[in-house]
Amino acid sequence: MKYRSTRGSTLHALDEVLLRGIAADGGLYLPESLPSFSSADFSASDTILETARVVLTPFFAGSSLAGSLHEIIAETFHFPIPANKLDVDNDNAWMLELYHGPTAAFKDVGAGFLAACLSRLHSGATPLTILVATSGDTGGAVAAAFNERPNVRVVVLFPEGRVSERQQKQLTCWGDNVLSLAIQGSFDDCQAMVKEAFAESKLREQYRLSSANSINIGRLLPQSIYYAHSSLEHFRKTGKKPGFIIPVGNLGNSLACILARDMGLPIGEVILASNANRLIPDYLDGAEWLPRASIQTLASAMDVGNPSNMERLRHLHGDAPELVKMLSAVSVSDAEIERQMHDDMQAFGIATCPHTATATHVYRGLSSAQSKADWIIIATAHPAKFDSIVEPLIGQAVPVPAELAAILSRPNRFQLIAANLDALAKAMAEKFQVDEGASTGDK
Ligand SMILES: *Cc1c(COP(=O)(O)O)cnc(C)c1O
Numbered sequence: 001m002k003y004r005s006t007r008g009s010t011l012h013a014l015d016e017v018l019l020r021g022i023a024a025d026g027g028l029y030l031p032e033s034l035p036s037f038s039s040a041d042f043s044a045s046d047t048i049l050e051t052a053r054v055v056l057t058p059f060f061a062g063s064s065l066a067g068s069l070h071e072i073i074a075e076t077f078h079f080p081i082p083a084n085k086l087d088v089d090n091d092n093a094w095m096l097e098l099y100h101g102p103t104a105a106f107k108d109v110g111a112g113f114l115a116a117c118l119s120r121l122h123s124g125a126t127p128l129t130i131l132v133a134t135s136g137d138t139g140g141a142v143a144a145a146f147n148e149r150p151n152v153r154v155v156v157l158f159p160e161g162r163v164s165e166r167q168q169k170q171l172t173c174w175g176d177n178v179l180s181l182a183i184q185g186s187f188d189d190c191q192a193m194v195k196e197a198f199a200e201s202k203l204r205e206q207y208r209l210s211s212a213n214s215i216n217i218g219r220l221l222p223q224s225i226y227y228a229h230s231s232l233e234h235f236r237k238t239g240k241k242p243g244f245i246i247p248v249g250n251l252g253n254s255l256a257c258i259l260a261r262d263m264g265l266p267i268g269e270v271i272l273a274s275n276a277n278r279l280i281p282d283y284l285d286g287a288e289w290l291p292r293a294s295i296q297t298l299a300s301a302m303d304v305g306n307p308s309n310m311e312r313l314r315h316l317h318g319d320a321p322e323l324v325k326m327l328s329a330v331s332v333s334d335a336e337i338e339r340q341m342h343d344d345m346q347a348f349g350i351a352t353c354p355h356t357a358t359a360t361h362v363y364r365g366l367s368s369a370q371s372k373a374d375w376i377i378i379a380t381a382h383p384a385k386f387d388s389i390v391e392p393l394i395g396q397a398v399p400v401p402a403e404l405a406a407i408l409s410r411p412n413r414f415q416l417i418a419a420n421l422d423a424l425a426k427a428m429a430e431k432f433q434v435d436e437g438a439s440t441g442d443k
Contacts (some may be wrong), residue, residue, distance in 0.1 A: 001061045003029045003217065006315040014063040018117050019128075021216040028312050029217045031059060037264045042232050048077050051229040052222070055263070059221055065117055072116040076109060076222055079403075083230050083376060086363075087348045092374045093363060094242070095350070096230050103170045104382035104404050105301070106253060107141035109226070110219030115145035115152070117218050118210070122151045127177075129207040129428075131197055133157045133190035137301045137381065140170030142212045143178045153177040155428060157190040160416060166385055166408065173410035179431045185419030196421045203425060206434065214252045215308050223256030228265045230376055235266035242374045243269035245359040248280060248329065249302035251309035253380065258313065258327065268373055270327045273358035275299040278331035280307060284324050298334050298354040298389055301381070330365070332358040338393055340364070345394040351383040353390065 002011035007027030012020075017029045035058040045051040052073045060066045079100040086093040101108025122128045128151060132142050139156040146154045158171050160182040172180040183190050197203050198211075212219070227244065234242045244267060246254045254272050261267040274280055275297040283289050291306030317323055332340075340357040343364070344350055352360055356379040363377050383390045384398045391397055400408065417423040428434065 001059050001063075002032045004032055005029055006311050014060060015065065015121055018114070018216065018218045019121060019210060021211045021213065028215050028308065030312055030315060031217075034259065034263050035059075039232070039235070039266070045229070045232065048081060048225060048229040049073055051232065052077060052225045055225060055228050055260075056221060065120060068120055072113065072120070075116045076113040077225070078112075079108070081226050081230075083233070086350075086360075086377065092371070093377060094230075094234070094375070095356075095377045095379050096226065097379045098226065099353075099379060099382035099385075100401070100403075101141075102144040102403050103137070103140040103407070104385045104401060105137045105141060106223070106378075106380045107137050107214075107219075108144065109222050110214065110216075110252070111138075111141035111145035111212065113222035114212055114216055114218035115142075115149055118212075119146070119149040119152050122208075124151075126206075126208050128152045128210050129432075130154045130212045131157075131194050131209050132212055133187065133194045134163075134171065135159070135187040135190075135300065135303070136163055136167045138214065140167060143171060143174050143180070146212075147174045147178055148176055153179070153432060155179045155181065155424075157181050157183050157193060157424070159187045159190055160184055162187065164386065164388060166387065166404070169408050169410070169412065172412040172414040173407050175413050179428065180414035181424070181427055182414050182416045183419050184416065189419040193419065193421060193424050197424060200421065207428065207432070214250050220252055220256055220259070220309075223253055224260040224263075227257045227260040227267060228263075231260070231265050231267045234374065234376065238374060240374045241266040241268040242376045243267075243271065243370075244376050244378060245271045245273055245362050246378045247299065247302055247355045247358045247380050248272040248274050249277075249304045249307065251280070251307040251313065253378065254327075255309045255313055258317075262316070269370070271362055272327060272329040273362040274329055274331045275302045275337070275355075275358055276331060276333055277303055277305060279305065280310070281329040281331045283310075284320055284327075284329050286320065289320075298337050299358055300354075302355055302358070330362045332361045336361050341390060341393045345396075351390055351394055351396075351398050352379065353381040353383045353386045355380045356383075 003017045005023035005027035007025045060069050083094040083096045098106035146152050248254050294303045294305035337354050337357045340361040344352045359377045384400045
């Protein structure tokens with residue numbers, strides 16, 4: 001299998017695509033073609049591991065990682081991903097809980113898979129350094145996934161005082177090969193510093209800088225697996241193709257669902273639930289695709305003004321007039337999210353995080369025709385991760401899952417630095433004992 005950029009026609013090998021992340025022409029990588037599956041291909045797939053082997057094997061054909069694929073899959077899907085009935089009295093809705101991984105959000109799947117791939121791909125005297133700017137969930141998942149792996153190190157940049165206490169723990173509890181930096185500035189400053197570091201060729205080469213952000217195809221592919229496996233299980237039991245309702249930010253999780261359906265998996269309607277950052281719903285309604293500044297909402301991991309995976313979706317399926325035939329999108333306000341978190345506890349006895357509540361809100365608003373279908377609602381994060389928002393609304397404490405509790409009991413280890421490249425280079429040189437003069441010398 002080869003891969004090409006959404007903006008070019010040159011074919012690239014998987015190993016190169018995983019290491020590069022974004023294409024040199026600024027585009028996003030996609031496989032040259034998608035394999036096509038029928039249910040017979042999955043007759044032996046009783047576990048998500050087996051489903052993953054069937055789906056992912058063609059994508060790894062010809063890669064140096066092909067022989068390690070089973071190990072990579074086992075290291076990624078090491079936590080349960082259950083589909084639980086939303087409401088015992090209601091016969092047609094399930095919630096797929098993607099939040100049982102190390103940092104209690106679905107990004108653990110993509111980050112775990114990418115870490116398992118990159119630590120095997122890279123060897124040599126200088127480890128690969130993953131540089132990641134984060135406003136919350138991504139940095140924790142990436143640090144957890146790469147922590148204590150050989151041949152890789154991680155530098156996490158987060159804005160001082162602007163992440164929740166529990167998120168900050170997940171960014172700063174690692175030590176070892178992870179350097180956590182609180183930046184005296186905003187998330188935009190953190191992103192700008194990462195961009196500058198990549199633009200500085202000495203720094204880039206000296207540390208072998210690489211990225212693990214959500215556009216890397218190594219994060220997208222494994223996310224298709226839980227859609228494949230949950231839809232197959234549902235179809236086997238009921239003979240019906242479930243629809244999916246998915247909280248959307250950068251469109252990575254939703255695109256993974258659409259890829260699974262494109263490959264022939266038994267998936268019905270797909271509905272995206274956005275927060276007040278409503279570029280995607282507006283675009284499907286006929287507005288132009290014009291990236292906007294993001295708006296802060298309660299579902300902060302979905303505060304994206306320019307969802308980058310739309311470039312992949314349009315490349316695969318065309319523009320809005322085509323896209324509306326295959327998916328829809330609904331915007332959910334903060335007031336609706338708050339009310340929904342309260343109602344989810346009242347109606348279903350479950351605590352939802354603000355992101356997941358966008359999806360339960362969309363489920364509750366389905367038309368009577370739509371509600372005849374079976375639906376799987378995607379729960380993207382554990383509510384205990386957002387305790388300060390969730391608990392006052394539901395009037396009770398949310399029990400903390402064991403893995404999150406373990407993280408919360410560890411000490412914080414981070415440095416506070418100024419929002420500039422020199423401060424970043426200095427902190428990296430100290431932590432990784434690299435001669436700083438060589439990295440930032442003559443610029
Ligand atoms: C990242 C994230 C999302 C948005 O997912 P995308 O793949 O960016 O669309 C939703 N919920 C949570 C909890 C997240 O961390």
